[in-house]
Amino acid sequence: MDGIPTDFSLTNRTPMTVLSERPGLSLLWTSLLSLIPLLLLFGGCEGDYRPMAEGPEGEITVVMDSSLWTSAPGEALRENVAPWVETLPISERHFQLRHLELDSERTYGQIQDLKNVIIAAPLSDSSNEASFLRRRLSGEAEQAILDGQRAVVPKPNLWRRSQRIYYVSAATPEDLAQTFRDQGSEMRRTFTDVTLQRMEREMYEDERQLAVEDTLKKRHGFTLNVQSDFQLAVDTTTGDEGFVWLRRILAQTRREFFVYYADDVSPDEITPEWIYATRDSLTQRHLRGNVQGFVHIDYRRALETEQISFLDRYGFESRGLWYMVIPGENSGEVQPVGGGGPFVNFTFYDQATDRVYMLDGSVFAPDFDKLSFVRHLEVMARTFRTVDETEARDDRAVAAQE
Numbered sequence: 001m002d003g004i005p006t007d008f009s010l011t012n013r014t015p016m017t018v019l020s021e022r023p024g025l026s027l028l029w030t031s032l033l034s035l036i037p038l039l040l041l042f043g044g045c046e047g048d049y050r051p052m053a054e055g056p057e058g059e060i061t062v063v064m065d066s067s068l069w070t071s072a073p074g075e076a077l078r079e080n081v082a083p084w085v086e087t088l089p090i091s092e093r094h095f096q097l098r099h100l101e102l103d104s105e106r107t108y109g110q111i112q113d114l115k116n117v118i119i120a121a122p123l124s125d126s127s128n129e130a131s132f133l134r135r136r137l138s139g140e141a142e143q144a145i146l147d148g149q150r151a152v153v154p155k156p157n158l159w160r161r162s163q164r165i166y167y168v169s170a171a172t173p174e175d176l177a178q179t180f181r182d183q184g185s186e187m188r189r190t191f192t193d194v195t196l197q198r199m200e201r202e203m204y205e206d207e208r209q210l211a212v213e214d215t216l217k218k219r220h221g222f223t224l225n226v227q228s229d230f231q232l233a234v235d236t237t238t239g240d241e242g243f244v245w246l247r248r249i250l251a252q253t254r255r256e257f258f259v260y261y262a263d264d265v266s267p268d269e270i271t272p273e274w275i276y277a278t279r280d281s282l283t284q285r286h287l288r289g290n291v292q293g294f295v296h297i298d299y300r301r302a303l304e305t306e307q308i309s310f311l312d313r314y315g316f317e318s319r320g321l322w323y324m325v326i327p328g329e330n331s332g333e334v335q336p337v338g339g340g341g342p343f344v345n346f347t348f349y350d351q352a353t354d355r356v357y358m359l360d361g362s363v364f365a366p367d368f369d370k371l372s373f374v375r376h377l378e379v380m381a382r383t384f385r386t387v388d389e390t391e392a393r394d395d396r397a398v399a400a401q402e
Helices: 032-044 073-080 106-114 126-134 139-144 173-203 210-220 272-286 370-380 387-401
Strands: 009-011 059-063 096-100 116-122 150-158 162-169 232-239 241-249 254-260 296-298 305-308 313-327 334-350 355-364
Touching: 059 106, 073 096, 073 116, 073 173, 096 106, 116 173, 126 162, 139 150, 150 173, 162 173, 162 370, 173 370, 210 232, 210 241, 210 254, 241 272, 254 272, 254 370, 272 296, 272 313, 272 355, 305 334, 334 370, 355 370, 370 387
Parallel strands: 059 096, 059 116, 116 162
Antiparallel strands: 009 150, 150 162, 232 241, 241 254, 254 355, 296 313, 305 313, 313 334, 334 355
């Protein structure tokens, strides 16, 4: 039950060209017209009672012939869809990769249940994976690929709800490897987005601290979703600035999340250097340990900042490591005293309120992989909203019920 791949993409040096928009190719999928009733039945979220996709969050199952997995196509996939994340104490891949071959009906049944799947093969191959993809192509589409086009087919919710499947094909193994080099980063972004969406549903399906969220809204003009086991450690305003520190302290892990805002900062002042200096100043004042220790960015390790649009606002995303320090012998120097972990920081300008915000999440989990914890804090940051946005959302909800 594959549905009609109306979003099939064929590429040849130009990324993500939508097949249905290309002149003369409107009939490529006529062989699949019999599946329209199934598409109509299962194509949307409303009334979709299929099971949710299963499997570990942060894992992608790659269905590919073993000879390709251990050669250039597999390597290109690993380097571009799931590269190493260097802004962690020990590097982890963006996604854990699990390799399977399509060697039985049982395997086919397995992949139908999973959250994230890539099925990839060159059409010149005689593998089961190539046969699987050829059966889902019209003759014209198959010939276009053999003639040099490259296909990347996103298939959201193909067999289960909250599922992301990709069909990837090209004429030869070399072309398939190039497809992952060209399209892998976009595939990674899509897998990341759906992962964060799933995590948000899971994180907030239990009771939230609505009283804390309401307090933030009234005192500071913004709010965000607060899980039940977070504690409000600091809530302060001084002049044109405000600072809120939320903590989740468990037996073996600790997550810190703070929000800082300033009304007297121009968006032109936001640079990576300003972000780093401001973060260090805030953590030295508020995120302190025993004796004289305080949290500080670890500039000895990888530190990445890029300009982004955060919730439709001009901003920057920064990732790196923090560690506990004490003042050094000379002014401005610091001396490590142990402890540390990764952080993710979103700094942006909100034009409606003429205010600069800094949302920052950090992790201390010495005996665990860190990326999943960082993603939890990223999800939390993405629930940020101002008072006006909250009221507009409430008005839309009321209108939808009328």
